[in-house]
Amino acid sequence: MADIKSGTPTLYLRDEELRKGIELLYFAYRDHNGVPDEILAEYGFGRAHHRVLHFVARSPGMAVSELLGILRITKQSLSRVLKELVEKGYVRQETGARDRRQRPLYLTDKGSELERRLSAVQRERMARAYREAGAEAVAGFWRVLFGLIDADGRDAIKTFIEKP
Amino acid sequence: MADIKSGTPTLYLRDEELRKGIELLYFAYRDHNGVPDEILAEYGFGRAHHRVLHFVARSPGMAVSELLGILRITKQSLSRVLKELVEKGYVRQETGARDRRQRPLYLTDKGSELERRLSAVQRERMARAYREAGAEAVAGFWRVLFGLIDADGRDAIKTFIEKP
DNA sequence: ATTTTATGTCAGCCATGTTGACTTATTTAT
DNA sequence: ATAAATAAGTCAACATGGCTGACATAAAAT
Known part of the structure; x- marks a missing residue:
């Protein structure tokens, strides 16, 4: 490698550093979602359901359009998982107070329980990583x-x- | 919140911090893969193809079983994308020198070019983030x-x- | 000679993203 | 008051990329 002679291995080091970030991000993201995925499977749900539970837990009463804006998926994609969550009794939809076209989203008790269970394993892993780092x-x-x-x-x- | 009086808002802060990490990880991972996904679509490829290109570029000559071990997917899943990459001329498979059951994987010139194109946009984004941080x-x-x-x-x- | 390993393949299922077309209820603007 | 825009929902069809299960072949290891 030319770096050995040039004495300025910046480019090489830089590329290594970038690659390291890219790969760690991939592995960390995957493992971060591993256990939640298993739990979700027990309920017949997937990662998309988890995202809805997460953001609704975080901002109760949010409109469907807000959720769409955050998740950046089509309403047809969201509709599928949202429908399942509502039908199975994890999410509740009201009619907007100010704007009655809106359908503010809330977790039911059952929904909160599942959301907590999912977020607990992610928070524990994140907490461990924070602690170690x-x-x-x-x-x-x-x-x-x-x-x-x-x-x-x-x-x-x-x-x-x-x-x- | 009890924290206001207790003067030890550790729990509250801790939960906020964990949530922040979880959400930032989600958004960052999504955007990190956004542009590559668009490029891959031009070729009729997806994220799975990108992963293969990445790791083969990184460790030329790796066996299929090694790749399976890193990606942690089934051989049927890998087979599908690997087959397409080989058929379209982005990946080349040889016969193992020591163990002729193995099929060491290499990128073709075309494969290297695509891999560089994909990794370039991710490296640029990562470099920008490193620089800012x-x-x-x-x-x-x-x-x-x-x-x-x-x-x-x-x-x-x-x-x-x-x-x- | 038998068993194990590396790889490949067929078939089908599931989750979750996409586009496009269309409906209904409600609010906003003219 | 009427027309237009918006929020939400729906149906249909398609693609990607995970999965399981069953089976085949060649080569290595025992």
Whole structure:
């Protein structure tokens, strides 16, 4: 490698560092979702159901259109999982107070219970990772993740995630 | 919230911090793969093809079983995408020198070109995030991601990612 | 000579994304 | 008051990429 002679191995190191981030992100994301996926399967649900449970738990009463905006999927995709969650009694839809076209979403008790169960395993894993890495590392973790998000994605989430 | 009076808002803060990590991970992972997904679609490929291209580029000559071990999918799932990549001339399979049952995998020139195109957009995004966050943040990013990986997953990847 | 291993293949199922077309109820604008 | 825009839902069809189960072939290991 030319770096050995040039004495400026910046490019090589840089590429290694970038590759490392890319691969760690892949493996971490996969394992982060592994146990939840197994739990969801018990209920006949998938990751898409988990996302709905998560964001509805987080912002009770959110409109369907808001959820669509956050998840960035089509309403047909959302409709399928939302329908299942409502029919099976995990999510409840009301009629909007101000705007009666809207259908504010809420978790039922059953929904809250499942959401907590799912989020518990993810929070435990995240907590373990935080603990092992230390507070300073956690701040860096947030900063880099934030930097990976699209500019318009940052806008969309800034209502509930302040810039790290 | 009891925290206001107790003066030890650790639990509340902790939950917020965990949630923040979980959500940032979701958004970052999604956007990290957004542009590559569009490029792959031009070729009639998907994310699974990208993963194969990535790891074969990274470890040329790897056996199919090694790839299966890294990706943790079934051979039937891998077979489908691998077959397409071979048929369309992006991946080449040889016969193992020591063990002739093995089919060492290599990218063709065409495969390398596509892999570079895909990895370029991810590296650029990652580089931007690194730059915005700073070197210290990057180290923390790695440490937390590593901590999110399963114990046996850490074993499996330690051949090519040293513990951050 | 038998068993194990590496790889490949067929067939079918499931989850979850997509596009396109269309309906209904309600609100907003003219 | 009427027309247009918006929020939500629905039907149909298609693609990707996981999965299981069963089976085949060639080569290596015992």
